[in-house]
Amino acid sequence: MNLALRDIRHQLGRFVLTTVGVGLLLMTVMGMGGIYRGLVDDATFLVDRVGADLWVVQHDTRGPFAEVSRLPASLEDRVRAVPGVTTARRFVSHTIQREYRGAALRMTVQGLAWPEDRGDWLPLIAGRRIEAAHFELVADRSLGLALGATLHLGHDRYTVVGLTSGMIGQAGDGMGFFTCSDAQAIQNDAGGEAQRLERAARSTRVEEADLGRSQPGLVERAAGASANLPVLPQPPVSAVLVWLSPGADAVQAARTMAGWGDVSVYTSAEQRALLLAGPVDKSRRQIGLFRILLVSISTIIMALVIYTMTLDKIHDIALLKLMGARNRVLIGLILQQALLLGALGYGIAWLIGQRLFLLFPRRVLIVEQDLLMLAGIVVGISVLASGLGVWKAMRVQAGEVLS
Amino acid sequence: MNGLAVEAKDLRKVYGHDNTEVVALKGATFTVARGEVVALLGPSGAGKSTLLTAVGLITQPTAGTVSIGGVPVVDGPRELVDVRAFRRQHIGFVFQKANLIPFLNAVENVQVAMEINDVPSREARRRAQELLDYLGVADRADHLPTELSGGQQQRIAVARALANRPSLILADEPTAALDSQRGRQVMELFARVAHEQGAAVIVVTHDHRALDVFDRHLEMEDGELRGA
Numbered sequence A: 001m002n003l004a005l006r007d008i009r010h011q012l013g014r015f016v017l018t019t020v021g022v023g024l025l026l027m028t029v030m031g032m033g034g035i036y037r038g039l040v041d042d043a044t045f046l047v048d049r050v051g052a053d054l055w056v057v058q059h060d061t062r063g064p065f066a067e068v069s070r071l072p073a074s075l076e077d078r079v080r081a082v083p084g085v086t087t088a089r090r091f092v093s094h095t096i097q098r099e100y101r102g103a104a105l106r107m108t109v110q111g112l113a114w115p116e117d118r119g120d121w122l123p124l125i126a127g128r129r130i131e132a133a134h135f136e137l138v139a140d141r142s143l144g145l146a147l148g149a150t151l152h153l154g155h156d157r158y159t160v161v162g163l164t165s166g167m168i169g170q171a172g173d174g175m176g177f178f179t180c181s182d183a184q185a186i187q188n189d190a191g192g193e194a195q196r197l198e199r200a201a202r203s204t205r206v207e208e209a210d211l212g213r214s215q216p217g218l219v220e221r222a223a224g225a226s227a228n229l230p231v232l233p234q235p236p237v238s239a240v241l242v243w244l245s246p247g248a249d250a251v252q253a254a255r256t257m258a259g260w261g262d263v264s265v266y267t268s269a270e271q272r273a274l275l276l277a278g279p280v281d282k283s284r285r286q287i288g289l290f291r292i293l294l295v296s297i298s299t300i301i302m303a304l305v306i307y308t309m310t311l312d313k314i315h316d317i318a319l320l321k322l323m324g325a326r327n328r329v330l331i332g333l334i335l336q337q338a339l340l341l342g343a344l345g346y347g348i349a350w351l352i353g354q355r356l357f358l359l360f361p362r363r364v365l366i367v368e369q370d371l372l373m374l375a376g377i378v379v380g381i382s383v384l385a386s387g388l389g390v391w392k393a394m395r396v397q398a399g400e401v402l403s
Numbered sequence B: 001m002n003g004l005a006v007e008a009k010d011l012r013k014v015y016g017h018d019n020t021e022v023v024a025l026k027g028a029t030f031t032v033a034r035g036e037v038v039a040l041l042g043p044s045g046a047g048k049s050t051l052l053t054a055v056g057l058i059t060q061p062t063a064g065t066v067s068i069g070g071v072p073v074v075d076g077p078r079e080l081v082d083v084r085a086f087r088r089q090h091i092g093f094v095f096q097k098a099n100l101i102p103f104l105n106a107v108e109n110v111q112v113a114m115e116i117n118d119v120p121s122r123e124a125r126r127r128a129q130e131l132l133d134y135l136g137v138a139d140r141a142d143h144l145p146t147e148l149s150g151g152q153q154q155r156i157a158v159a160r161a162l163a164n165r166p167s168l169i170l171a172d173e174p175t176a177a178l179d180s181q182r183g184r185q186v187m188e189l190f191a192r193v194a195h196e197q198g199a200a201v202i203v204v205t206h207d208h209r210a211l212d213v214f215d216r217h218l219e220m221e222d223g224e225l226r227g228a
Helices: A003-010 A012-050 A075-080 A180-187 A192-208 A210-214 A216-222 A250-258 A268-277 A281-312 A314-322 A327-359 A368-395 A398-402 B048-055 B083-090 B106-116 B121-134 B150-162 B180-197 B208-213
Strands: A054-058 A085-100 A103-112 A124-127 A136-140 A150-153 A156-164 A174-179 A239-244 A263-267 B004-015 B022-033 B037-041 B063-068 B071-075 B091-094 B168-172 B200-204 B216-221 B224-226
Touching (some): A003 A327, A012 A268, A012 A281, A012 A327, A054 A250, A054 A268, A075 A085, A075 A239, A085 A150, A085 A180, A174 A180, A192 A210, A192 A216, A210 A216, A268 A281, A281 A314, A281 A327, A314 A327, A314 A398, A327 A368, A398 B048, B004 B200, B022 B048, B022 B063, B037 B208, B048 B063, B048 B168, B048 B200, B083 B091, B091 B150, B106 B121, B150 B168, B168 B180, B180 B208
Parallel strands (some): A136 A156, B037 B200, B091 B168
Antiparallel strands (some): A054 A239, A085 A103, A085 A239, A124 A156, A136 A174, B004 B022, B004 B063, B063 B071, B216 B224
């Protein structure tokens, strides 16, 4: 006869309510773990997905995910000349926040080195990849943009031609994929007045220089669009991604590029490590500590629940002792209830979490490894929590039945 | 084991110490034979329950010895056997309140006493049903204690006390919560069990209306036992 189950059956309503409470608490622990995983996964997602062998970034910087990195677009051609390099592509990434249909729209703008990279690697769920050099974007569905929707960014209107799923930037914002030139245009967009003032200032500087006075045509050119001035550089890129041929010596290639003096070179693993050690490190540690706090609170609450359940049965425990029940019968009664409470609470946490976490604004990533670890923690908590109840039960004297 | 179910010698029990010292038992000596039903009488505070709990291995005596079924079990505060195991195997208890486990139904309350004593579940269930039948409450087997009358609860408690075929049954005012008719029925039940199953029964009681049921009376007053 299982005394634990019979006691639960007798107080089913109360046990169910307690279990739901414990379940919600465990769901919070599970959710914090998921937020932690989501944070790490979002941060490293692009690095993992792009799959480049090397990341070439501005000298002495940690790359575009950690800080501002600006490189001349022409670096791409220089990199291609390094032995072992098969492909080099510009990488442009920045975050914008604009208003869209009366609400704030935050987007990680990601540049594709079109036409070499048309976004074939993107996980499209609707629409198509980018087919034109300008004014098209592939948006992640988390941005809430419909296929065919148009977005006004700077002077231009962009049409959503494709939708992806799960393409989230390190800050948790959905990604929008544009051609690199469009991404740069969005990044360097200046208002009409700002452009007019810049042209006027440029003309004044040329007029005041000897060269401008001797060659009036230059003043006229200086008053024109920046893109038409060959003396001005192309907008910078954030990084250059490098793919090496099979068997190529990555260390040697990286050493060659790093020797140029104007760039730093990282492998994908190093870029990933920099990401985790940099922008997401504090959030990661904060969530980790909060998770430890939640586990501790869960242990205390479960211990109190089990202790209260034991106190409710104290007379029955004394009676069982009087009848000669061995300690293992009494420990089994308390421990089984604690484990059942933990196991059912865990199940409830998982079931509710599966549905609820989808509604969270940032990704809550529940992975099997974390589920197994939490299951182990729940077993540990249950055993630990039952300790207080067992301690109380062991102290009860059989004679208390008579009092 | 000899023919004596219980043999207590010079049992003393002192609560507290120095100024707060209370002597509850003053050298009680008595024997009870197998199949004998003994009433333990006396006013409140006379030490009846203390004597019962000392013999039942619930309270440690300050001095004196107790043997049950010829086996020395306590010598003063020293336990000579595993008292919990000994209670499980040899002693049945019935109290003023039935003290049934509220989350078990009638048959389970009897069954659990046997399962604690390592009787297989199916065998324990069968015997529990038999005991309920023997005590006339078989039709209440599936009812929880809250669904039973006081008399029915007390019968279940008696069935539980009998479950492991104890050599000694100790009852502390088992009829106090019952009307006189049901009280007498319970006393007669003890006598029947003692005579049919050979168990010794010691019953603490204030109820003088059913004294004719008992084989012998022991009187206690101020911690001293008379009539032993």
